Amino acid sequence: MGLLKNLEGAVKGASVPFDALLDNLPYNDQGLIAAIAQDATSHQVLMLAWMDRTAIERTINEGQVWYFSRSRNTYWRKGESSGHTQQLISMAFDCDGDAVLLEVKQTGPACHTNRHHCFYLQVQGQQVVVNASPEEG
């Protein structure tokens, strides 16, 4: 965490090698950090998933978003079966390095339920209301 701690006081424009950052991320027990995908155009938060170092590197190298699936214990290129891919527009890590924000160009629905976004369970008073129907198709 030395590298991240040192960057806390850094001014705009300071930089470190990407590899050095990857060496210093506080991956959890499963080797993962949280990954937030945000639509680069609408700025809607689409989903939260998980990445390990390999998924991060593949995403940067290919320009298409890869995650690590905890339930299936495998890498997963977003949209590889559905066609609902995420093209990477930008990637930024947070202050303590346990989360990464992906700005993406989303093709089709981001959610496996066929909704544009995953955050469709909206709290309204004492109820939780579904705020979007699954898309047709």
Added chain:
Amino acid sequence: MGLLKNLEGAVKGASVPFDALLDNLPYNDQGLIAAIAQDATSHQVLMLAWMDRTAIERTINEGQVWYFSRSRNTYWRKGESSGHTQQLISMAFDCDGDAVLLEVKQTGPACHTNRHHCFYLQVQGQQVVVNASPEEG
């Protein structure tokens, strides 16, 4: 997970009691889910932190965001020491219930480094570049 699974196919406007949702969230080993705070006006993603059921309930009841600090093992009302509070505008859970999106009205910087947001470590080619300086104050 039955309740969440049942909601996957639900159309817009369907609802369940909030308590029932809280009973059915897949809290991790530490009893937590991931919480994303997004500026309700600018739509900038400000930070990622963690909430347990109590933090979620306090946030709804008080209209001010509470998190659970893993490093300090305690509840933490955002801004309680810094004054940089988050007023809750809306709260929505994702399809599998392991993440919650908080739209907030942020007072002052959201990041403990005194930046407006935590995601200031931007990947640019083989470098990671600091995209914001700490604010004065």
